[in-house]
Amino acid sequence: MMSVAVMKMGLVLSTMAMLTNWMSQTLPRLVGLDQTGARPGTSEKYISVVYPGQDEGWQLFGSVSDVGGKCVCRLLAPPLNHCRTEPRYTRFRQLAEHVQNVSRYLEMFDWQTSRDLQHIRAMEQKIMGVEMRVKTALSHPHTVTEKVLQDLEQSLLECVPLRLVLARFRSEVLKVEVLKREMESVSLSLGQEQTHTYSSVQQLEQKEMQLQSRLHTCASSIGCGKLMGIGNPVTIRSFGSRFGSWMMDSMISSSDERVWWMDGYFKGKRVFEYRSLRDFTTGHNFVVHQLPHPWSGTGHVVYNGSLYYNKHQSNVIVRYHLHSRSVLTQHTLSQAAYNNTFPYSWGGSSDIDLMADESGLWAVYTTLTHGGNLVLGRLDPVTLELLQSWDTGFPKRSAGEAFIVCGSLYVTDSHLNGAKIHFIYHTESHMYEYTHIPFHNQYSHISMMDYNPREKALYAWNNGHQVIYNITLLQEVKTFSDV
Numbered sequence: 344m345m346s347v348a349v350m351k352m353g354l355v356l357s358t359m360a361m362l363t364n365w366m367s368q369t370l371p372r373l374v375g376l377d378q379t380g381a382r383p384g385t386s387e388k389y390i391s392v393v394y395p396g397q398d399e400g401w402q403l404f405g406s407v408s409d410v411g412g413k414c415v416c417r418l419l420a421p422p423l424n425h426c427r428t429e430p431r432y433t434r435f436r437q438l439a440e441h442v443q444n445v446s447r448y449l450e451m452f453d454w455q456t457s458r459d460l461q462h463i464r465a466m467e468q469k470i471m472g473v474e475m476r477v478k479t480a481l482s483h484p485h486t487v488t489e490k491v492l493q494d495l496e497q498s499l500l501e502c503v504p505l506r507l508v509l510a511r512f513r514s515e516v517l518k519v520e521v522l523k524r525e526m527e528s529v530s531l532s533l534g535q536e537q538t539h540t541y542s543s544v545q546q547l548e549q550k551e552m553q554l555q556s557r558l559h560t561c562a563s564s565i566g567c568g569k570l571m572g573i574g575n576p577v578t579i580r581s582f583g584s585r586f587g588s589w590m591m592d593s594m595i596s597s598s599d600e601r602v603w604w605m606d607g608y609f610k611g612k613r614v615f616e617y618r619s620l621r622d623f624t625t626g627h628n629f630v631v632h633q634l635p636h637p638w639s640g641t642g643h644v645v646y647n648g649s650l651y652y653n654k655h656q657s658n659v660i661v662r663y664h665l666h667s668r669s670v671l672t673q674h675t676l677s678q679a680a681y682n683n684t685f686p687y688s689w690g691g692s693s694d695i696d697l698m699a700d701e702s703g704l705w706a707v708y709t710t711l712t713h714g715g716n717l718v719l720g721r722l723d724p725v726t727l728e729l730l731q732s733w734d735t736g737f738p739k740r741s742a743g744e745a746f747i748v749c750g751s752l753y754v755t756d757s758h759l760n761g762a763k764i765h766f767i768y769h770t771e772s773h774m775y776e777y778t779h780i781p782f783h784n785q786y787s788h789i790s791m792m793d794y795n796p797r798e799k800a801l802y803a804w805n806n807g808h809q810v811i812y813n814i815t816l817l818q819e820v821k822t823f824s825d826v
């Protein structure tokens with residue numbers, strides 16, 4: 344009887360030992376974001392995980408550091424929660440849960456065992472007493488009375504529940520055997536994963552989240568990245584005709600919330616300046632600038648306190664200083680087509696589209712020698728001279744709109760319903776790519792779309808409605824420390 348209990352305890356103990364062993368030795372080897380080490384000579388933390396394999400492979404490598412209070416990061420990370428979709432992660436989660444279940448069961452089992460053991464010990468005493476009495480009765484049959492027989496019977500009856508306990512023991516022992524086999528197979532399948540290095544699922548998850556949040560902080564302070572998605576539009580106001588332009592100045596402090604609004608694309612001269620976005624929404628607190636020369640198109644931009652626009656029926660760019668209300672510079676963008684020769688798909692004399700990103704002032708246009716292909720030019724904001732230009736190879740007439748984010752030009756394929764970001768040109772690498780980034784074209788006629796790096800948002804004029812789209816940038820940031 345005792346040996347059954349002891350054997351059971353032994354099984355429990357050996358299963359637990361196996362578990363502990365597995366948790367302390369096998370698991371750490373399986374989960375491995377722990378190739379963490381400082382690069383020589385820097386305070387940088389370098390974290391690198393590469394999961395090989397075409398189908399389930401993903402990469403997460405990067406470095407994050409604070410160098411003299413400056414945020415430095417370089418990272419190529421999967422989108423947030425990528426870990427959760429990684430198949431190996433799911434398997435680990437299941438295994439971890441399974442192990443937890445088994446541990447919990449074993450704990451309960453252990454408690455039950457010690458309780459049963461006490462019961463068995465008490466029973467053992469009783470049985471020994473009965474045994475003694477039976478022996479006595481056998482050696483002195485004449486002393487056996489009715490009373491003694493009744494006593495014996497009663498004692499035997501008291502031992503009956505022991506049969507139930509023993510039966511349960513037998514089935515429990517079988518269950519332990521099953522558990523043990525299961526643990527062995529868990530260990531085995533985990534052993535097969537050992538070609539990869541991991542340290543713990545939670546650690547991996549935590550590190551990824553830390554990395555993501557550091558990266559997010561970093562990326563938003565540096566502000567650059569690749570456009571990954573465009574959020575839902577929010578209509579700020581519905582004011583003006585079908586075509587027009589509105590904007591905020593991304594170069595000045597964000598406490599200066601002024602909004603400029605320029606209705607129409609043809610011969611306009613009146614620029615409305617609102618004190619804030621809220622004032623723009625309600626139509627209060629505005630002043631009007633009367634421009635000395637009318638504009639063409641809707642490609643105007645307010646940059647660092649000046650309005651830059653295309654002078655009507657010319658390829659002259661005008662810089663109008665808003666504070667002094669005077670024209671500071673006029674400069675011809677030589678060879679640029681104008682007067683509705685190569686507009687965007689919606690027309691409207693949108694030959695020359697001025698815009699700004701984090702790195703400066705830009706013009707999108709085309710020339711006859713470029714055969715109507717989009718040309719992207721970098722302008723000096725003071726002299727308005729063309730500093731450098733890029734031939735994107737994309738036909739301007741097939742473009743709905745274009746805007747620049749972090750030195751890359753994003754081009755839509757239409758101004759109508761179903762429009763999407765279709766083409767990207769990277770000035771740094773002189774490379775282009777086709778893409779498919781959809782966005783909601785709520786009012787079905789977009790005549791202006793520009794990126795504001797300060798607000799990290801797209802401003803659009805959609806059929807007389809002024810709308811803003813938040814955008815998602817892929818946080819792929821080059822390190823400053825390379826310089």
Ligand SMILES: *[C@@H]1O[C@H](CO)[C@@H](O)[C@H](O)[C@H]1NC(C)=O
Pocket residue numbers: 437438440441444
């Ligand atoms: C662990 O136990 C929970 C609740 O008892 C159950 O829902 C889950 O499926 C179990 N997990 C595994 C892997 O057995």
Ligand SMILES: *[C@@H]1O[C@H](CO)[C@@H](O)[C@H](O)[C@H]1NC(C)=O
Pocket residue numbers: 647648724
């Ligand atoms: C913005 O304007 C200020 C003067 O108003 C000037 O000092 C500063 O250099 C300008 N910044 C750029 C990037 O042109």
Ligand SMILES: *[C@@H]1O[C@H](CO)[C@@H](O)[C@H](O)[C@H]1NC(C)=O
Pocket residue numbers: 656657682
């Ligand atoms: C611009 O186009 C209009 C109408 O298409 C035409 O009357 C005008 O002469 C053109 N101006 C220039 C400078 O090409």
Ligand SMILES: *[C@@H]1O[C@H](CO)[C@@H](O)[C@H](O)[C@H]1NC(C)=O
Pocket residue numbers: 574575576577811812813
């Ligand atoms: C953009 O995101 C910010 C921060 O999450 C939010 O406050 C703002 O309302 C959003 N704007 C739009 C147009 O979605």
